[in-house]
Amino acid sequence: MVLPSIHLLVMKAVSSLRNLETLTLGKGQLGDSFFHALGDCSMLKNLNVNDATLGNGIQEIPINHDRLCHLQLTKCRVMRISVRCPRLENLSLKRSNMAQAMLNCPLLRLLDIGSCHKLTDAAIRSAAISCPQLASLDMSNCSCVTDETLREISLTCANLHILNASYCPNISLESVRLSMLTILKLHSCEGITSASMSAIMHSYMLEVLELDNCSLLTSVSLDLPRLQNIRLVHCRKFADLNLRSIMLSSIMVSNCPALHRINITSNSLQKLALKKQENLTTLALQCQSLQEMDLTDCESLTNSICDVFSDGGGCPKLKSLVLDNCESLTAVRFCSTSLVSLSLVGCRAITALDLACPSLELVCLDGCDHLEKASFCPVALRLLNLGICPKLNMLSIEAPFMVSLELKGCGVLSEATINCPLLASLDASFCSQLKDDCLSATTASCPLIGSLILMSCPSVGSDGLFSLRRLPHLTVLDLSYTFLMNLQPVFDTCLQLKVLKLQACKYLTDTSLEPLYKDGALPALQELDLSYGTLCQSAIEKLLACCRHLTHLSLNGCVNMHDLNWGCSGGELYEFPSKFSSAAVFSHENLPVSTEQPNRLLQNLNCVGCPNIRKVVIPPVARCLLLSSLNLSLSSNLKEVDVVCFNLCFLNLSNCCSLEMLKLECPRLTSLFLQSCNIDEETVEAAISQCGMLETLDVRFCQKICSISMGGLRAACPSLKRIFSSLSAS
Incomplete structure (x- = not known):
């Protein structure tokens, strides 16, 4: 009710609703007669008055009722109040x-x-001690309260269980004995100091203790058998915490910049977070049930913290430990049978890591870029990435469940013992110090490796490659940027190989790949990458002619590649009958059939940046029935492209600035890129007219094609949905 005549309305309600049990009102003035009339509402049990003026503001207001159980007078303006309610249980003023x-x-x-x-100290004392059955008392923000009042209350109210004396600057709990307390809140009490702890110790039933913002508190030492929850937040002088309670289950310690020592004993604590305690140096725990520990940004912790969380250190059930940004750690060693997850993110000073944790499934080492020695023996890790540790030089791993190990970028790694019988993928890219003996030992102890990346491992030689015979499941091998001259060990031992990458292997000769196209080596090979190599044109042609089982071939940046002409047979260009239409060319009846040359399985061909390639001809006789992607971009001297390919979907000729002739019969082509090509619009229109499914055409920066030509291009190929030009995208 918010009307000015609230008193009259309430009096009418009281007189007419004699059986009223709950009445709520506020925001007005209630006269003395209203409170006298309450006695007529004999069934009233709950009365709530909020933000009201009681009486004339200077008189005493009596509230007398025999059945009232709950009375709430909040934000009310009144000089004095007298409450006589024999059944009243809850009163809020x-x-x-x-x-x-x-x-x-x-x-x-x-x-x-x-x-x-x-309310004066005497008034508070008189009110409280007049209620001998009092169990809960909230006197927060009553700045006049003193220890004398608390002592009187402790003597009179023997059943007091809950006390909130927050923001009472004059209390220190000197000689106060509240033995039955279960909840005590003392936020921002300037008088609470370390001496106050002796009084709190007498509250042996205490379960919850809150000491936030007690600015003069320097230490807390408590042995309370029933304590379950304690809060210590923004205690700027707080330096020492010593807790002993078998039931302690929650500890909140935050923003205590002086805290340097913690000793906790508990059988119930399962999670503990002590983040950003920058001066914490000593931590002692006897917590039999602790499972999760977070010490993020505790930058003063030293290597001795490892003993706390190792077997015998007092936390036998610990599963998760976070030590992120603990910058004083230098040598970390954990021996724990329970630890499952460990995070050392940002611990930049660590140089040595020794983990003997047979249950460890997850470890995070991001930012540990000074790590030099690491041992994971034994661990239950399935995945491990050490490529973020560029100074690692010694490594030992015993991980019976590990399937993937990444050492990419460990450029100074010279000693590695890897015992992972289930390891399926090993990436040792840029491990320039990794030698044959290490590779040989690894293949002996990890026989299930299926993917092996040795890119930029110049110390690996023939002896190391011969050890690959121990890997019967090897399907992916990357030897790019190595100094290898002889690949015969690979051809002899890797019979199941499907992917072979030999980018920039400058020391391979023109005959290095002869076993592939002469002897039928690596019969399961599907993907071959020879980019940036030095093979001659003849070797490339023989490879293209004979290795028809390849599905992906990359010849990017091959300077010795001059032409890609699959229209020649025995030195003569294959001629098609002039009567064949485009549809006839692609019919199975009219395709030239050769019993000696089966269909090629090639699906993806990349010849990006081949500076000397001038002509590309792929007619039906090449039998590239599965070719779907052809990339010839950045081949600056390419002048002529003539492609007849039934399944080609993607063709990239961008930045082929010398391109003059373009002939396409590719009925399934959907994307054609001609960016920065010096080709005229008539040639493009003729080419795309034979591509009935083309949707995307890129002719940006083609100087001979202007924006007004877009209509002609759409007319030549009605299926076009997107044309990108240098002026607009339509």
Whole structure:
């Protein structure tokens, strides 16, 4: 109710609703007669008055009722109040500005006088001790309260279980004995110091203790058998915490910059977070149930912390440990049978890591870029990435469940013992110090490796390659950027190989790949990458002619490649009958049939940046029935492209600035890229007219094709959905 005539309306309600049990009102003035009339509502049990003026503001307001159980007068303006309610159990006077409250409520169990700033210490004492059954008392923000009042309350209210004395600067708990307390809140109490802990120790039933913002508190030492929850937040001088409680299950310690020592004993604590305790140097735990520990940004912790979390250190069930950004750690060693997850992110000073944790499944080492020696023996890791540790030079791994190991970028790694019987993938890219003996030992102990990346491992030679015979499941091998001259060990031992990458292997000769196209080596090979190599044109032609089982071939940057002409047979260009139409060319009846040359399985051909290639001809006789992607971009001297390919979907000729002739019969082509090509619009229109499914055409920066030509291009190929030109995308 918010009307000015609230008193009249309430009086009418009281007189007409005699059986009313709950009445809530506020924001107005209630006269003395209203409270006298309450006695006529004999069934009333709950009365809530909020933000109201009681009486004329200077008189005493009596509230007398025989059945009232719950009375709430919040934010009310009144000089004095007198409450006589024999059945009243809950009374809240929160934020009301009365100077005195006389209570005669023998059954009252909950009293809230929080933020009643005008109540004197004597008035608070008189009100509280008049309620001998009091179990919960909130006197927060009552700045006049003293220890004398608390002592009187402790003597009178033997059943007091809950006390909130927060923001009471004059209390120190000196000689206060509240033995039955279960919850004690003392936020921002300037008088609470380390000496106050002796009084709290007498509250042997205490379960919850909150000491936030107690600015003079320097240490807490408590042995309370029932304590379950403690808070210590923003205690700027707090330096030492010593807790002993078998039931302790929650600890909140935050923003205590002086804290340097913690000793906790508990059988119930399962999670503990002590983040950003920058001066914490000593941590002792006897926590039999602790499973998760977070010490992020505790930058003063030293190597001795490892003993706390190792077997015998007091946390036998610990599963997760976070030590992120603990920058004082230099040598980390954990021996734990329970640890499952360990995070050392940002621990830049660590140079040595020794983990003997047979249950460890996850380890995070991001930012440990000074790590030099690492041992994982034994661990239960399935995946491990050490490529973020560029200074690692010694490694030992015993991981019976590991399937993937990445050492990419460990350029100074010279000693590695890897015992991972289930390892399926090993990436040792840029491990320039990795030698044959190490590779040989690894293949002996990890026989299930299927993918082996040795890119930029110049120390690997023939002896190391011969050890690959121990890997019967090897299907992917990357030897790019190595100094290998002889690949015979690979051809002899890797019979199941499907992917072979030999990018920039400058020391391979023109005969190095002869076993592939002469002897039928590596019969399962599907993908071959010879980019940036020095093979001659003849070797490339023989490879293209004979290795028809390849599905992906990359010849990017091959300077010795001059032409890609599959229209020649025995030195003569294959001629098709002039009567064949495009549809006839692709019919199975009219395709030239050769019993000696089966269909090629090639699907993807990349010849990016081949500076000397001038002509590309792929007619039906090449039998590239599965070719779907052809990339010839950045081949600056390419002048002529003539492709007849039934399944080609993607063709990239971007930056082929010398391109003059383009002939296409590719009925399934969907994307054609001609960016920065010096080709005229008539040639493009003729080419795309034979591509009935083309959707995307890129002619940006083609100087001979202007924006007004877009209509002609769409007319030549009605299926076009997107044309990218240098002026606009349409």
